[in-house]
Amino acid sequence: MNFNVVFFDQEDTKNQIIKMRKLLVFILVSLSYSCSNKEPLPSIIDTPEEEQCPSCIWNDEFNGSSINTGNWNFETGYGSNGWGNDEWQLYTNNNAKISDGNLIISAKKESSTIGKRNGSITSSRLTTQGKVTIGPGMRIEAKIKGPWGQGIWPAFWTIGANFPVVGWPACGEIDILEYAGGNPLSNEKNKINFSTHHWSHNGSHASYGNSITHTQPLSSDYNIYELIWTNDYIETRLNGKSFHVIDIKSGSVHEPFHNKHFLILNVAVGGNFSGSPNDETVFPQQLMIDYIRVYNL
16 A cells, blocks of 8 residues: 655645635535435424414414314204215214314214114214305415224315305315225325315316325324415415315306305214225224414415
8 A cells, every 4th residue: 555645834734724624514514414314304394382373363272171162163963864975973062072282073983883874973073164264365274183994084174154055066165184094004095185176067066186195194193284275276285295286267167266165174984985984993083183273375
């Protein structure tokens, strides 16, 4: 092995030291950046709880001891034909509560055997109808952990405030969170969130939607669900990632999406979307909502 020895005068030595220091700083910064990027990015970007959303135009942090009836109504019963979807559950006002800073909606098994609309499964469905409305020019954000299991159908969605007058689908519907539960260890359904818009076109039901497949089951942790609602388009995001956009500029076809809507939270069981529960379906199942926040754009 040969060594080359190079001698520097005092000024050269000083310059070399300066260069070496700069190089060392560059290497340390580069290493720090490289190491930090080896860590997985966080799945959600959260807002500190202590801020209590001072920039919100409306929010519910679910930090009280009971559900705020100034914000929320309970819809109860079986609805018409299982809420139009052949759902199994009986909605009651006893299956939702505030606990540890969350609104918790529980789907429960009330008897040893379960069946369709016979009282053997109960759940809750809450709305802001007549109390809180949202619409164009707003951003809606919710931090939610979902349930799992065959036949379990959680949803966070909106309906046009004129629903009592024009009915569905003419009032318009926006699904922000909607998925069919499955076994999170063996069923990909538990990772796929759907966002769909429903309206009436020439007297017939029209819809347009898309889905996103998360890397983890939606029941494994909290996720951030967002709706960006402008006068020109509506965009849905999961943990900051856009996955569905609908253009609403094209006239009367999308008129329902230029009107006010109210919010709905529920856990359905069975029905046309999720299929029937089976022997592997575990009860109770919970939809856990940490907060819902509404901002002006």
